[in-house]
Amino acid sequence: MKILFIGSRLYDDIDWYVREKGIESVLTESNEEAINLDLPDQVFIVPRGMDGPKQVALMQNVDAIVPLIGIDPPLIDVAYMKEEVEREYGIPVIAANVRAVELTSNKINTKEFYREIGIATPEYQILTGPDELTIDFPVVLKQGEGQGGKDIKVARSVEDVEEYFEDFDQALCEEFIEGSEISIEVLGFSGEYVALPPIYKGETTIEGTHPLNKVKTGPCMVDGLDNNLVQHAAYTVARNLASDGIFEMDFMYSAERDQLYAIEVNTRPNGTRYLTTATCGVNSLCELVNMAIGEFSLANVSDKLEYHYSTEIPIGNYEGPLPNEPVKSFEFNDFVVHGPKGYQRVTARADSKDELKKLVEKIT
Incomplete structure (x- = not known):
């Protein structure tokens, strides 16, 4: 079995598993000084974009392609490559399809998607200027694209909103929900989806504390919240996206309202994957490999579950x-x-x- 992996930054997370499975590893990377280039069996330095990886995949006659990309911008190019390579050459690409990426890579599209499938999300509006605001303070201002807290501001006054519009012409504005931040991974392949245990990421703060600066715990244990509700909501989102790979979703639970809100969803490996693996024994990146070699199923994942x-x-x-x-x-x-x-x-x-x-x- 020969697999092409795209991107070296996350490869050390699964190198041990690839070797354990006896898989021949080929890796493409656009940065010749990137980390982990000494780990795969073969490495090809290619230009940015997906044409280089596609050509390497064909040249090396690989059995599957597993993108290991943890940032948003390349995901749409990966999705287009997936659809072409699977259609024209029959090589499975373990990644989200174009529709799923288009729905999730833009926060405005995601909001509309939640509404369409009946998943609760905080009240929101699209602003082109401060004078259009109708939601009570505090509010959260975001751009349609971006990750890791980039371009997000918690506004407590009109002056805060005006300051935000000094840098942007438009904003996604949503009500600030006071409550618990929750993350959950869903694995999906060939129409099968499994939601792993939710992770607790701390309480929301007016100061907008970055998640990397918070202590997180697993499994999520929040008074009044049934984790089955989180898993069901996450499963519903993934099933309606109807795609393959890893889905990482952020939710907010308001104890005051006894309401779970969907915040966003990403179709890529995420920052809480170590906690998920530690909590339940299922490594989402290793499951991408299992999807590629035909060993992914709900039964296999269930057999691995630990507590x-x-x-x-x-x-x-x-x-x-x-x-x-x-x-x-x-x-x-x-x-x-x-x-x-x-x-x-x-x-x-x-x-x-x-x-x-x-x-x-x-x-x-």
């Missing part, structure tokens, strides 16, 4: 004990260190809250 308590802590530069090899696998470790130097995080798991507390004290 742990987990937490992710921002630590800057990790100086604690080293994990076992392979260092990115929870099959061989009870903690994993990830992220670049200066912004590292530790994700740890245990079978009880007390054991997790002791482990965190030991490694931090």
